[in-house]
Amino acid sequence: MIDYEAEYNNRARVPEHPAIIEGWARDAAAYRESAKAEFDRPYGLAPRLHYDLFHPQTPADDARAIVVFIHGGYWQALDGKHFSHMARGLNAQGFTVCIPSYDLCPQVRIGDIVAEIRDLARYLWENYRKPVVACGHSAGGHLVAALLTTDWGAMHLPKRLAPAGMAISGLFDLLPLVGTSINTALRMDLKEAIAQSPLAMGTPYGTKLIASVGSEESAEYLRQSRVIVDIWGRGGVGTKLRIEDGANHFTVIAPLADPESSMVADLANLARLAG
Template sequence: MIDYEAEYNNRALVPEHPALIEGWARDASAFRAVATADLAVPYELSERTTYDLFLPAGGMPAQGALGLFIHGGYWQALDRSFFSHMARGLVENGLPCAVANYSLCPDVRIPDIMEEIRRLTGHLWERYRKPVVAFGHSAGGHLTATLLATDWGQRGLPPRLVPAGLSISGLFDLQPLIDTSLNAKLRLTRAEAIAASPIAFGAPAGTRLIAAVGGGESSEFLRQSRVVVDVWGRGGVATELDVRGTDNHFTVIAPLADPGSDLTHTLAGMLRGAC
């Protein structure tokens, strides 16, 4: 029998997580101090519905897509201020990147957050007229997959508004979370967990998804990425599984801040190929 409480308790699995999270905040602040950025741009009226836009030297490029980073925290913790440096890799490769904020549980529910991120993506199109390549970590990986699977044409937006995404340590099957302590704030019912799980969505054929996950993560996080690659791949999505060395849940995103890393080069290629 799987101990879901242990499998999804990343902070217990990585005892050094406080120092790693402090490092995120420090590196994010340092990047903001030198970056060309438009900070705290509202996309809706509530306090947390804002984003930061980071631009390369020379401003918004004429070609290529816009990157959108979506943070993790199990839909109930953290904010964009911890993750500004996740835009550094793209920006130093000449590409723009937005870093999203969104409302948190228990003030809202996961379907509300999914809809907020969809509305943010629509806002980005209306403002910048660029396709969006989403990339996100943990809960942000779930929201990345949500954007790929959204019927944008039904919303009066380009059908392939989000043609590609990179989900890092993503959550694609939410049912295991129901009987964990995480659900005290998430308040997921069985029906809601199924409806909000990307593996239960119609696979968005013609899109591309890379599911990256640390080789040192729990067996459940490894399973989550393997399953979405399999299910969506059979549904016509160009999927790829990227198991990254011995990285844990907190170190696996570090390459995004490095403009020369393999993960940044892959992501930059996704943006350049989106137009």
């Protein structure tokens, strides 16, 4: 019997998480001070529906997409301001990075958040005429996968508006969360958990997905990434699995702030090929 409460309780698994989260906020504030950026641009009417746009000092000639970083927090915590420094690596490689916030559970449901991130992608296309390559952590990884499954053509938008993404420690099968304390704020029943699982949303043939996960994460997090790479890969998605050696659920995103990291190189390559 799998103890899903233990498998998905990342804060209990990483006792030093408060210091890591404090470090995120500190590094993010420092990067906002030095970055070439536009802050708090609205993409919807609700107070949390805004984004910061971080521009490179020198745009890359082959930067054909806007990269969006979607934060985690189990759809119920944090905001984009904690992660401004996640733009540093890609900015140094010449790419513009959008970091949004979104509404949180229990004020909304997970499906509402999925709709908000889809609205953000549409808004970016309408305003900048560039496709979106999404990168997200934890719950943000779930939102990346949901974004790739979107039928943009049905919205009279380019079919490949969101052609590629990187899901870091993503959640693609939400059923295991239903019986855990995490679901107190999410309020999912089994039907909703299935409906909001990217693995049940259909395989987005022709897109690309990199699933990245820390080697020190729980067996369930490792399973989640392996399963989507396997199933989507067999369904015509260009998939790749990255196991980040020595990384836990909180340290796994650190390479995004390093312009020379292989994670940034992989994400930049997705953005170069998106046009």
